[in-house]
Amino acid sequence: MFECLTEAVTARPHLRHIGRYMRSSFLLEVGETLYHVTVENGAVAAVETGPFKMRSWDFAIRAPKEVWEFFWSDAPPPGYQDLFAMTRYRHASLEGNTAPLLHNLRYVKELLALPRTLRQEAGS
Amino acid sequence: MSARIEPITGRYIHLEIEGRPYRIYFEEAGAGIPLLCLHTAGAHSSQYRHLMCDEAVTDRFRVVAFDLPWHGKSNPPEGWQDEEYKLTSAFYVAAVEAFSEAMDLDRPVVMGCSMGGRVVVRLALEKGAALRGVIGLEGSDHPSPWYDNSWLESPEFLRGDFCAALVSGLVAPQSPDEFRWETLWHYYQGGPEVFKGDMHFYRTDSDYAHESGTIDTGTCPVYLMTGEYDYSCTPEDTIETAKRIPGAKAIIMKEMGHFPMSENPTAFREQLLPVLDRIAGGA
Numbered sequence: 479m480f481e482c483l484t485e486a487v488t489a490r491p492h493l494r495h496i497g498r499y500m501r502s503s504f505l506l507e508v509g510e511t512l513y514h515v516t517v518e519n520g521a522v523a524a525v526e527t528g529p530f531k532m533r534s535w536d537f538a539i540r541a542p543k544e545v546w547e548f549f550w551s552d553a554p555p556p557g558y559q560d561l562f563a564m565t566r567y568r569h570a571s572l573e574g575n576t577a578p579l580l581h582n583l584r585y586v587k588e589l590l591a592l593p594r595t596l597r598q599e600a601g602s
Numbered sequence: 603m604s605a606r607i608e609p610i611t612g613r614y615i616h617l618e619i620e621g622r623p624y625r626i627y628f629e630e631a632g633a634g635i636p637l638l639c640l641h642t643a644g645a646h647s648s649q650y651r652h653l654m655c656d657e658a659v660t661d662r663f664r665v666v667a668f669d670l671p672w673h674g675k676s677n678p679p680e681g682w683q684d685e686e687y688k689l690t691s692a693f694y695v696a697a698v699e700a701f702s703e704a705m706d707l708d709r710p711v712v713m714g715c716s717m718g719g720r721v722v723v724r725l726a727l728e729k730g731a732a733l734r735g736v737i738g739l740e741g742s743d744h745p746s747p748w749y750d751n752s753w754l755e756s757p758e759f760l761r762g763d764f765c766a767a768l769v770s771g772l773v774a775p776q777s778p779d780e781f782r783w784e785t786l787w788h789y790y791q792g793g794p795e796v797f798k799g800d801m802h803f804y805r806t807d808s809d810y811a812h813e814s815g816t817i818d819t820g821t822c823p824v825y826l827m828t829g830e831y832d833y834s835c836t837p838e839d840t841i842e843t844a845k846r847i848p849g850a851k852a853i854i855m856k857e858m859g860h861f862p863m864s865e866n867p868t869a870f871r872e873q874l875l876p877v878l879d880r881i882a883g884g885a
Contacts, residue, residue, distance in 0.1 A: 553775050553857075556830045556837075560771020566748040566833040580758040583767035 479546065479593055480506050480513040484522040486592045494520040497585035502578035505535045506590075509543035520585070536578045539590070541570035550594040561587060610654045612675075617704040619671070619697045626701060627675035628668035632660025635734065635882060636710035638702060639667040640718030642740075642861065643804055644765050644797030645788040646674025649715065652867030658875055662882055663711075668701050670694075672796050687799035691807045694721045695728065711881055713737035716860060717804045719826070719835065723817070723843070724810050730822030735881045737874075738826045740860045742839040743846060744811035745804065754805075759798040762790040772860035774831040776869075785864040811846060819849030825877050826850060829858030853877070 487493055497520035506513040512528030514535060541549075541564060548558040548569075557567040564570035572579075579586055588595075612629045629647055631654035639650045647667035654665050669676035672687050679685075698721070702710060711734045714722045719741020726736045749768075758764040766789035773782045789797070817824060824847050828840040837854045844852035855862060855873050862870040 557833065559775050559831055560833075562748060562768075563771050563831070563833045566836075576753075577756070580753070580756055580764065583758070583764055584770070587767060587770065 479508050479511070480515065481525055481527070482596055483515060483525050483589060483592060486596055487520070487522045487589070493585065493588055496520070496588070497582050500578060500582040500585060502536045502582075503534070504574075504578070504586075505538035505540075507538065507540035508546050511543075515589075517582075522589070535574065537572065537574035537576055539570060539572055545569045546593075549590075550597070552594075552598065561590060608651075608655050609660065610651065614675075615668075615701070615704055617700050619700045620693060622679050624671050624679060625677045626668050626671065628666060628701070628705075629654065630664060630666040631655070632663050632665050634662045634664055636702075636705075636707040637663040637665045637878075638698070638707060638710040638712045639665060639863075640698065640712065640714030640721065641667065641669070641673065641788075642716035642718060643800030644673075644769075644792040646676075646791070648674070648788060649785070649861065649864040651864075653863055653871075653874075656867075656871055658871065659878065663878065666705065666707065666710075670697060672793060672799070674791075678793075687795050689717075689800050689803040689807075691721070691724060691803060694803060695724055698725060699729065709734045711735050711737065711878075713739065714741065715739035715863065716741070716835065717800055717808070720804065720808045720810075723814055723824075723847075724808070726817045726819075726822045726824055726847075727810065727813060730818055733822045735823040735825070737877060738824070738840075738843075739862055740828050740832050740835045740840075741826055742835050742843040743814040744809045744839075744843075745806065746835065746839045747805055748833055751805070754798055754801055759801075760794040762792050762797075765789040765792055765797040769834075769860065772832060772834055773865045774829060774857055774859035776857040777859060777865040781865050781867065785861045788864070811843070814843065815846045815848065817847050817850070819847060823881065824850040825853065825881075827853045827855060827862070827873060827877070829855045829860060829862055831857075831859040834860055 500517045503516045514526045516524040609631045646669045650667040672678045719738035722736035722738045723743045766786040826840045844850040
């Protein structure tokens with residue numbers, strides 16, 4: 479689901495610009511699938527699929543697959559429209575060092591939404 | 603001349619709040635019942651620009667909105683450079699009262715959003731007899747934090763782009779992109795630490811739940827209107843507040859987020875006009 483990030487960000491110079499100060503790696507959990515995402519100066523340098531052994535990361539966002547599917551739908555229901563909506567209602571959890579997330583909040587939020595954005599663009 | 607000029611006028615007023623002089627920027631449009639509008643944390647009165655251009659409102663209401671000190675075009679007080687901005691409940695009420703008096707607003711309706719939607723509860727409690735009613739948009743009578751308090755000490759709270767990203771999910775997915783980004787731009791524009799200082803009020807100095815039940819809604823009707831996508835003031839927060847205030851009316855707005863008047867003005871007016879009708883009818 480998150481395999482698309484590298485290519486999608488490459489094709490979006492403005493998004494890369496927004497994240498140009500970000501150098502971080504983080505974990506995205508989609509049900510039983512783990513993605514390790516490495517960002518270097520706004521480019522997604524790698525998206526690797528787990529399992530991982532002793533892999534380090536700054537922060538992790540974990541949610542069941544069906545939660546992400548709600549999040550990526552065209553009109554997510556209330557409580558599923560945003561990372562913080564999902565953490566507030568405990569649909570998702572946020573762990574680790576949140577500093578790189580806070581420093582680059584709009585960038586990360588737009589990364590998370592890319593699977594929806596790409597699907598909508600493909601349909602239009 | 604073919605350019606469109608809006609009916610909004612903007613001016614400055616000098617007044618004292620808690621004994622200190624301030625230069626306050628305000629905008630207004632329309633004539634009739636005063637409708638005093640309070641902006642959200644970290645933003646400014648532009649959030650009400652659509653309401654001020656709506657003849658269905660301005661034909662009966664004098665819509666007035668001011669920028670709190672430190673916000674928008676209102677200056678911080680002289681000496682601000684040596685102070686930490688922290689909005690208190692007492693200052694907020696004093697600011698609304700001082701502005702209302704200085705503008706000779708006769709029994710205004712006070713409508714506030716978010717932190718403005720919280721302070722109207724205290725206004726109804728303490729100043730209800732001097733008001734025609736209050737409308738709390740995304741309002742409740744007590745804080746309901748949705749992120750860890752320690753985040754407030756993060757240097758990111760100094761930055762407008764962080765504030766915008768933080769609240770971006772509070773805009774409903776259905777809101778038009780144009781107005782979504784306009785709403786977020788208000789947050790990009792905030793002065794350093796202003797949003798954080800507002801959060802002092804919103805998160806730690808505005809718990810009125812233990813006394814809100816004494817509001818006399820016969821004198822000062824209370825309307826609480828909250829978007830279903832709001833996870834800062836959730837629909838549940840609003841409904842619980844309305845249950846504590848005898849006679850208060852809660853309205854949960856479909857496909858709406860935390861900034862109804864600026865994020866989706868067309869959908870919001872459909873919800874607001876009947877409320878204004880009721881208030882005007884009871885005037």
